[in-house]
Amino acid sequence: MLRMLCSAAAACLMLIAPADAQDQWPSRSINLIVPFAPGGSTDVIARVIAEAMKPILGQSVLIDNRAGAGGSTGTAGIAKALPDGYTIGMGTASTLAINPAVYRSLPYDVLTDLEPITNLAAVPNIMAIHPSLPAQDMKQFIAGLQANPGKLSYASAGVGSVSHLMGEQFNIAAHTTIVHVPYRGVGPALADVVAGHVEVIYDNLPTTLPMVATRKLRALAVSSPQRLTALPDVPTFSELGLGELDWMAFFGLVAPAGTPAPIIRKINEAARLALKLPEVNERLATQQATPIGNSPEEFATQIRQELERHKRAASAANIRID
Numbered sequence: 001m002l003r004m005l006c007s008a009a010a011a012c013l014m015l016i017a018p019a020d021a022q023d024q025w026p027s028r029s030i031n032l033i034v035p036f037a038p039g040g041s042t043d044v045i046a047r048v049i050a051e052a053m054k055p056i057l058g059q060s061v062l063i064d065n066r067a068g069a070g071g072s073t074g075t076a077g078i079a080k081a082l083p084d085g086y087t088i089g090m091g092t093a094s095t096l097a098i099n100p101a102v103y104r105s106l107p108y109d110v111l112t113d114l115e116p117i118t119n120l121a122a123v124p125n126i127m128a129i130h131p132s133l134p135a136q137d138m139k140q141f142i143a144g145l146q147a148n149p150g151k152l153s154y155a156s157a158g159v160g161s162v163s164h165l166m167g168e169q170f171n172i173a174a175h176t177t178i179v180h181v182p183y184r185g186v187g188p189a190l191a192d193v194v195a196g197h198v199e200v201i202y203d204n205l206p207t208t209l210p211m212v213a214t215r216k217l218r219a220l221a222v223s224s225p226q227r228l229t230a231l232p233d234v235p236t237f238s239e240l241g242l243g244e245l246d247w248m249a250f251f252g253l254v255a256p257a258g259t260p261a262p263i264i265r266k267i268n269e270a271a272r273l274a275l276k277l278p279e280v281n282e283r284l285a286t287q288q289a290t291p292i293g294n295s296p297e298e299f300a301t302q303i304r305q306e307l308e309r310h311k312r313a314a315s316a317a318n319i320r321i322d
Helices: 002-024 041-057 069-079 093-102 138-147 162-174 186-195 205-213 261-274 278-285 296-316
Strands: 030-034 061-065 087-092 114-123 125-129 153-156 179-182 200-204 218-223 249-256
Touching (some): 030 041, 041 087, 041 114, 041 249, 041 261, 041 278, 069 087, 069 093, 069 249, 087 093, 093 162, 093 296, 114 296, 125 162, 125 205, 138 218, 153 162, 153 186, 162 200, 186 200, 186 205, 200 205, 249 296
Parallel strands (some): 030 061, 030 087, 153 179, 153 200
Antiparallel strands (some): 087 249, 114 249, 125 200, 125 218
């Protein structure tokens, strides 16, 4: 009888222990995997939010940079981690929407292996041209393209990059042909457009904005819900009837699939509180980032929508990476 009572007590403890662990979470530091190298927008935003969440959670949030394969290496590390809330990661437009749309095979399934937590921030994209081109606005630019298909080229950060997908989305939406010229990263791509070797670039706003501000490039459109304070005279893609390009790069938090819902809610709440802090908003502004802080369900919907958007572009332009 005593043995039976002990066995029953042990079974009860096993059932209660997971709930207790969730209630006590976090009892130690949290690992935040950033699937890109230090210094870029993803890393900067991760460090800003990690620092702000520390006093809210009562535990350190440690940055773990795992760059490689366009963000796929680090994202696979997030997906394969123990789903106990002590390993989370940054999920971006590249890793959650573009890579799954262009790579034939990935070491993770974005829809089944990851648990969305929240979209932390959004950064607009921009389309800019070399000022030697006669077009002063998008209408003139498209008219020139349609009169001379294939004459101009656009630089991208590489095959399957954000800039590549935007370029193909523009060709489809505007019924034009601008030739793709891939580079090894946005730095050399931007340098060649500024030098006039290539005429067009699509990019995240932070890297190209200084070139526009100094008139080394001419901005034609931005992707944002409304015009930007930094570029009040530049219309949005939606204003120009090119709504398929009116999407912003996102930088969110994700966890391994199977992470308990109460822990997901705690991280979501901590992140949203952090995003309300003035110092966090000031630091995000240096990256031209707008704080978001949506629910896990809203972020999941956004990921699915962006994935479908990029699948359409990749299929239409026959972009596949082995």
